[in-house]
Amino acid sequence: MASKITLEEVARLAGVSTSTVSRHLNGTHFVADEKAAAIEQSIQRLNYRPNLVARGLARGRTLTVGVLTQEIVSSFFNEAMRGVEDGLIGHEYDAIFASTHWERDDEAKRLASMEGRRVDGLILIHPGIDDATLDRHAQTVPMVVVGRQVNSRFVHSLAFDHGLGAQLAMEHLLELGHRRIAYIGGPTGRADADQRFTTYRHALQSAGIAFDPRLVAPGNYVEAGGLSAMTLLLDRGLPFSAVFCANDDSAYGAMLALHRRQLRVPDDVSVVGFDDVAHSAYCVPPLTSVKQPLRELGREAANAVVALIDGRKPPRGPMARLELVVRESTRALPMQSAKATSAATRQKATSRRST
Amino acid sequence: MASKITLEEVARLAGVSTSTVSRHLNGTHFVADEKAAAIEQSIQRLNYRPNLVARGLARGRTLTVGVLTQEIVSSFFNEAMRGVEDGLIGHEYDAIFASTHWERDDEAKRLASMEGRRVDGLILIHPGIDDATLDRHAQTVPMVVVGRQVNSRFVHSLAFDHGLGAQLAMEHLLELGHRRIAYIGGPTGRADADQRFTTYRHALQSAGIAFDPRLVAPGNYVEAGGLSAMTLLLDRGLPFSAVFCANDDSAYGAMLALHRRQLRVPDDVSVVGFDDVAHSAYCVPPLTSVKQPLRELGREAANAVVALIDGRKPPRGPMARLELVVRESTRALPMQSAKATSAATRQKATSRRST
DNA sequence: CTGTTAGCGCTTTCAG
DNA sequence: CTGAAAGCGCTAACAG
Numbered sequence: 001m002a003s004k005i006t007l008e009e010v011a012r013l014a015g016v017s018t019s020t021v022s023r024h025l026n027g028t029h030f031v032a033d034e035k036a037a038a039i040e041q042s043i044q045r046l047n048y049r050p051n052l053v054a055r056g057l058a059r060g061r062t063l064t065v066g067v068l069t070q071e072i073v074s075s076f077f078n079e080a081m082r083g084v085e086d087g088l089i090g091h092e093y094d095a096i097f098a099s100t101h102w103e104r105d106d107e108a109k110r111l112a113s114m115e116g117r118r119v120d121g122l123i124l125i126h127p128g129i130d131d132a133t134l135d136r137h138a139q140t141v142p143m144v145v146v147g148r149q150v151n152s153r154f155v156h157s158l159a160f161d162h163g164l165g166a167q168l169a170m171e172h173l174l175e176l177g178h179r180r181i182a183y184i185g186g187p188t189g190r191a192d193a194d195q196r197f198t199t200y201r202h203a204l205q206s207a208g209i210a211f212d213p214r215l216v217a218p219g220n221y222v223e224a225g226g227l228s229a230m231t232l233l234l235d236r237g238l239p240f241s242a243v244f245c246a247n248d249d250s251a252y253g254a255m256l257a258l259h260r261r262q263l264r265v266p267d268d269v270s271v272v273g274f275d276d277v278a279h280s281a282y283c284v285p286p287l288t289s290v291k292q293p294l295r296e297l298g299r300e301a302a303n304a305v306v307a308l309i310d311g312r313k314p315p316r317g318p319m320a321r322l323e324l325v326v327r328e329s330t331r332a333l334p335m336q337s338a339k340a341t342s343a344a345t346r347q348k349a350t351s352r353r354s355t
Numbered sequence: 356m357a358s359k360i361t362l363e364e365v366a367r368l369a370g371v372s373t374s375t376v377s378r379h380l381n382g383t384h385f386v387a388d389e390k391a392a393a394i395e396q397s398i399q400r401l402n403y404r405p406n407l408v409a410r411g412l413a414r415g416r417t418l419t420v421g422v423l424t425q426e427i428v429s430s431f432f433n434e435a436m437r438g439v440e441d442g443l444i445g446h447e448y449d450a451i452f453a454s455t456h457w458e459r460d461d462e463a464k465r466l467a468s469m470e471g472r473r474v475d476g477l478i479l480i481h482p483g484i485d486d487a488t489l490d491r492h493a494q495t496v497p498m499v500v501v502g503r504q505v506n507s508r509f510v511h512s513l514a515f516d517h518g519l520g521a522q523l524a525m526e527h528l529l530e531l532g533h534r535r536i537a538y539i540g541g542p543t544g545r546a547d548a549d550q551r552f553t554t555y556r557h558a559l560q561s562a563g564i565a566f567d568p569r570l571v572a573p574g575n576y577v578e579a580g581g582l583s584a585m586t587l588l589l590d591r592g593l594p595f596s597a598v599f600c601a602n603d604d605s606a607y608g609a610m611l612a613l614h615r616r617q618l619r620v621p622d623d624v625s626v627v628g629f630d631d632v633a634h635s636a637y638c639v640p641p642l643t644s645v646k647q648p649l650r651e652l653g654r655e656a657a658n659a660v661v662a663l664i665d666g667r668k669p670p671r672g673p674m675a676r677l678e679l680v681v682r683e684s685t686r687a688l689p690m691q692s693a694k695a696t697s698a699a700t701r702q703k704a705t706s707r708r709s710t
Numbered sequence: 711c712t713g714t715t716a717g718c719g720c721t722t723t724c725a726g
Numbered sequence: 727c728t729g730a731a732a733g734c735g736c737t738a739a740c741a742g
Contacts, residue, residue, distance in 0.1 A: 004473075004495070006719055017729045022721055032727065052471040053417060054719035056408045057734045072440065072452075073433040073633065082428045085454065094468060096451040097427075099440065113449055116407040118359075140359070223637040252637045259639045278428065282578040282607045284614045284639045361735055372713045377737060387711065409735030412718045 005046045013042035025050065056118060065093050065121040065305050066114035068107065070128075072099040075277040076247070076294065080125050080146060083298015091306045093120065104128050115141060121305035125298075126192075142308035146301050148191060156304050156314050158297055162195040162274075165290040165322035169244050169272045170203035172288070172324055177333035178242040178270060179209055183216040184229040184254055186246035193221075196246050196274065214238055219250040226253025234261055241269055241333050248273035248280050248289055255283070255329070270330035286327035293322075360401045368397035380405065411473065420448050420476040420660050421469035423462065425483075427454040430632040431602070431649065435480050435501060438653020446661050448475065459483050470496060476660035480653075481547075497663035501656050503546060511659050511669050513652055517550040517629075520645040520677035524599050524627045525558035527643070527679055532688035533597040533625060534564055538571040539584040539609055541601035548576075551601050551629065569593055574605040581608025589616055596624055596688050603628035603635050603644055610638070610684070625685035641682035648677075 007025075011018045016035050024031040024039050031039070042048070056062040067084055069077040081097060088095055098114065100106040107129055114122060119141065126147035127134065137143060138154035150157045173181050183200045186193030201211050214236055217229035226245060233240070234257065245251035251273035255265055265271055265285055273280060276291035297319075304314035366373045371390050379386040379394050386394070397403070411417035422439055424432040436452060443450055453469065455461040462484055469477060474496065481502035482489065490507035492498060499511040528536055538555050541548025556566050569591055572584035581600060585608065588595070600606035606628035610620055620626055620640055628635060631646035652674075659669035 004719095007721095008719075018720075019722075019730080020728060023728085026721080028721085030727065035728090049467060049471050051412075051473060051719055052468075053408055053411045053473045054734090055721075057406075057412050057736090058719075058721040060721095060734065062408060073430065073437045075428065075430070078428040078433065082454075085427065094453070096453070098449070098451070099437075112404060113407075116404050118406060118408045223634070227637070252634070255639055256637050256641070279578070279607070279634060282582070282611050284610055286611070359735095362737095363735075373736075374714080374738080375712060378712085381737080383737085385711065390712085406735050409718090410737075412720090413735075413737040415718065415737095 004051070005048050006051070007048075010039065010042045010046055010048050013046065014038040061120050062118050063093050064117070064119045065095050065123060065302070065309075066117065066119035067095050067097045067123045067125065068110055068114065068127065069097065069099045069125045070102050072097070075279060076249075076275055077125055079278070079294035080298040080301070083295040083300075084123055084302045085298075086295065087299035087302025088306075091302070093306060093309075095123075095302075102128070108133075111137065121309045123301045123305055125301075142305055144301050144304045144308065144314070146297055156308060158301055158304065158319070160292055160297070160319070160322050162192045162322075163199045165274060165292070165324075166196040166199035166244070167203060168322065168324040169274065169290050170200060172326065172330065173242045173244065173270065173272060174203065174207050176242075176270065176330060179207075179333075180215065180238075180240040180242070181209075182233050182240040182243040184219040184226055184233075184243060184245040184250050185216060186219060186221050186250070188218070193246055200244060212238070215240055219246055219253075221247045221249055223249050223253035223256075226250030226255075227257045228253075230254035230257035234258075234263075242330070243269060243271050245271060245273050248275045248277045248287060251280075251287055251289070251329075252283060255287075265329050266331040270333075272324075272330055276325050280325075281327070285329050288327045288330040289325055291323050291325045359406070360403050361406070362403075365394065365397045365401055365403050368401065369393040416475050417473050418448050419472070419474045420450050420478060420657070420664075421472065421474035422450050422452045422478045422480065423465055423469065423482065424452065424454045424480045425457050427452070430634060431604075431630055432480055434632070434649035435653040435656075438650040438655075439478055439657045440653075441650065442654035442657025443661075446657070448661060448664075450478075450657075457483065463488075466492065476664045478656045478660055480656075497660055499656050499659045499663065499669070501652055511663060513656055513659065513674070515647055515652070515674070515677050517547045517677075518554045520629060520647070520679075521551040521554035521599070522558060523677065523679040524629065524645050525555060527681065527685065528597045528599065528625065528627060529558065529562050531597070531625065531685060534562075534688075535570065535593075535595040535597070536564075537588050537595040537598040539574040539581055539588075539598060539600045539605050540571060541574060541576050541605070543573070548601055555599060567593070570595055574601055574608075576602045576604055578604050578608035578611075581605030581610075582612045583608075585609035585612035586615075589613075589618075597685070598624060598626050600626060600628050603630045603632045603642060606635075606642055606644070606684075607638060610642075620684050621686040625688075627679075627685055631680050635680075636682070640684050643682045643685040644680055646678050646680045 007018050007021055011021045020031055021039050023029040024036050071077055084095055098110045100110050121142040124145045131151045134150050134155055135152035138152060144156040146158050149159045185197055204211050217232045219225040219229045245254055251271055254271055258265055273287050273289040276289040280287040280289050307314040362373050362376055366376045375386055376394050378384045379391050424436060426432055439450055453465045455465050476497040479500045486506045489505050489510055493507055493509035501513050504514045505512045540552055559566050572587045574580040574584045600609055606626050609626055613620055628642050628644040631644040635642040635644050662669040
């Protein structure tokens with residue numbers, strides 16, 4: 001284990017003081033060309049790498065921003081994380097990630113750990129921690145929260161209007177002539193999920209369609225949940241020609257359930273998702289979905305923390321908007337079946353796409 | 356910005372010396388119950404959090420292991436990362452992640468950064484850096500490499516036998532009666548991809564089937580590549596009843612291409628992937644794939660670095676094996692079409708699943 | 711058991 | 727422009 005070499009050794013070899021080396025390294029002051037060269041040389045020869053830990057202690061800042069996400073195995077969070085990475089390029093900060101697996105305790109622990117590491121700023125993606133706690137922490141370290149509106153003047157929150165997104169999805173379905181539209185929900189109690197559901201009901205109402213609770217099934221944002229939700233819906237035997245899923249992963253599960261019952265998308269039922277995760281452009285059929293520009297969101301978050309750290313006010317630019325990406329999982333309801341045939345009763349029927 | 360409080364303040368409030376507080380915190384020595392209580396109390400009152408940076412500098416170890424991955428937006432890498440997280444639970448180490456986006460330069464930079472942060476150990480997932488460089492770094496910091504066999508006695512490598520996996524996939528297809536088996540490759544020059552391809556050829560040979568280069572198309576491990584590869588294959592107009600894809604993402608793309616040409620999986624062509632990424636159980640149809648137990652691999656990697664750090668020899672247990680997970684994207688070739696009908700010429704034909 | 715005293719490696723006044 | 731010296735916050739001998 002080759003011993004780590006230090007600034008002091010470099011200084012000695014170059015015949016200067018440690019402060020000079022430090023200054024040269026950080027460009028804080030001009031250093032005589034001659035000495036600079038000598039320093040450069042000994043750095044090479046010794047293969048010196050500054051100890052960031054010591055530097056962090058001395059400077060009082062670590063040049064790191066901590067990113068807390070719920071789950072690493074998730075295209076959704078990944079996109080945002082990637083955005084953060086992108087956004088940090090060009091700034092002098094590095095990101096370190098940690099995930100909390102939806103456990104509130106874990107979140108608290110990770111948060112503490114990040115603070116212990118003295119990150120200069122924090123980005124929390126869809127945190128579950130309550131506003132008050134967040135507010136408290138934000139008083140100690142610059143914090144931006146992504147995916148949720150936090151009621152605190154210390155934390156900078158970046159969130160989309162999920163209602164608007166759901167609106168887009170519903171309008172699309174309605175315009176295609178669908179009247180019996182089922183809904184597969186997200187985890188209850190989460191603002192974004194609630195918002196989507198509320199909009200689903202409102203949209204129905206605005207279109208003069210009675211809300212039917214039997215057309216909604218609970219989901220949990222993951223494939224398995226979508227699968228069982230759709231199975232439940234189908235088992236109830238009520239007719240519906242389209243389904244709006246609270247997120248893409250649920251939609252995948254729903255599509256598989258449909259497939260298992262020999263029902264075809266979009267011929268038998270149209271499905272629209274939410275998130276427009278990378279995979280959605282490649283599933284069969286490609287999924288119509290509400291795109292959340294997560295990458296961009298991540299980038300904005302990165303810029304915001306850096307601004308916060310620098311004591312600037314984060315630019316409150318016009319945020320990227322949610323938009324509907326129409327693909328092949330939705331189609332207009334054919335006139336003859338506008339009377340809403342029952343998907344359930346058509347199981348195993350032969351209504352195939354006319355070739 | 357509430358000022359960060361220090362050990363010293365805690366000590367003062369508790370009326371003891373800093374070392375006593377430190378000892379109590381780390382459990383290095385017994386501390387009188389009375390004082391311990393006082394310390395505990397002032398910690399509470401001041402809401403003290405140890406400064407891990409200072410601690411790291413003083414101890415000479417940071418209790419962190421760095422994890423370098425190629426891409427954060429990838430179910431493949433995610434699984435392994437998650438495994439590392441899991442494997443670290445119970446140990447006193449935290450993981451910090453960084454991704455390098457397949458850029459060799461980025462890799463070097465990140466590696467340097469991790470070393471600068473004085474991580475106690477390093478896990479590199481599918482690094483592109485050459486063996487010699489890896490070997491050099493490994494002499495300074497405990498290192499385990501996942502996904503590749505590194506020729507160095509300093510680095511501990513953990514890799515699967517991709518040849519075996521490919522073997523499994525091919526045997527499955529062959530047993531199902533397929534003779535004309537196409538292949539969609541991975542990025543050239545990468546050991547794992549090369550290994551899979553080689554095995555594809557060998558398996559064909561062993562089965563007495565002539566290798567036909569026109570049945571292989573280049574891919575790049577991502578959906579788009581799989582899509583164009585399959586399109587190319589179809590355009591060549593040669594008959595094939597099955598396709599082996601170098602990884603799952605390619606398979607998704609291939610399945611979409613098939614869908615676009617009105618070809619059905621597995622009725623018209625069977626497809627098998629490699630990796631068995633989480634989503635594969637939920638695509639339509641669920642994909643038959645060679646499972647790489649990445650999660651477990653990540654866990655093992657975590658245990659290995661910890662062992663290495665502690666100066667122990669990492670346990671070389673029997674590693675989890677690759678296995679074939681048979682789902683619904685493959686099926687036996689019906690006898691009558693055993694003479695290998697041309698998928699291409701059947702495009703838009705009506706051969707649908709008999710209902 | 712506990713206080714005192716040195717550092718860990720680097721930055722940053724403070725004087726030249 | 728540059729050296730000396732004083733920390734950053736915590737741990738780890740070293741003496742009680």
